[in-house]
Amino acid sequence: MAQNHAQSGQVVSVLPLGAQLNAAKTTAILKAEQLEVVRLVLPAGKEWTEHKAPGEITVQCIEGSIEFRTADVLQVLLPGDFIFLRSEEPHALRALVDSSALLTMCIAVPR
Numbered sequence: 001m002a003q004n005h006a007q008s009g010q011v012v013s014v015l016p017l018g019a020q021l022n023a024a025k026t027t028a029i030l031k032a033e034q035l036e037v038v039r040l041v042l043p044a045g046k047e048w049t050e051h052k053a054p055g056e057i058t059v060q061c062i063e064g065s066i067e068f069r070t071a072d073v074l075q076v077l078l079p080g081d082f083i084f085l086r087s088e089e090p091h092a093l094r095a096l097v098d099s100s101a102l103l104t105m106c107i108a109v110p111r
Helices: 018-023
Strands: 027-031 035-042 047-051 057-063 066-070 073-077 082-085 091-095 099-106
Touching: 057 066, 057 073, 073 082
Parallel strands: none
Antiparallel strands: 027 035, 035 099, 047 091, 057 082, 057 099, 066 073, 066 091
């Protein structure tokens, strides 16, 4: 079954899921020519080992707390915190408690 993505001009809520967080799954909100937006749902302890993204990314914590590691820096993202990474910058993350975040990825190939 094809996943429905947001259409141009469509309003999409990214409010905290609250009590529904435990039943929620990671969902792609938008996939366009140059941009992909995903709501990450991270149960407590869920870890993404070190990896790189081919384009620039941002991660905004919506709820919970997320340990975010880049190079030699370990930071904790709390609700409302936002981080930007340049393309190919190694990073890893781990949910300290049940959490959700908004991941935005630039997917256009630089010319």
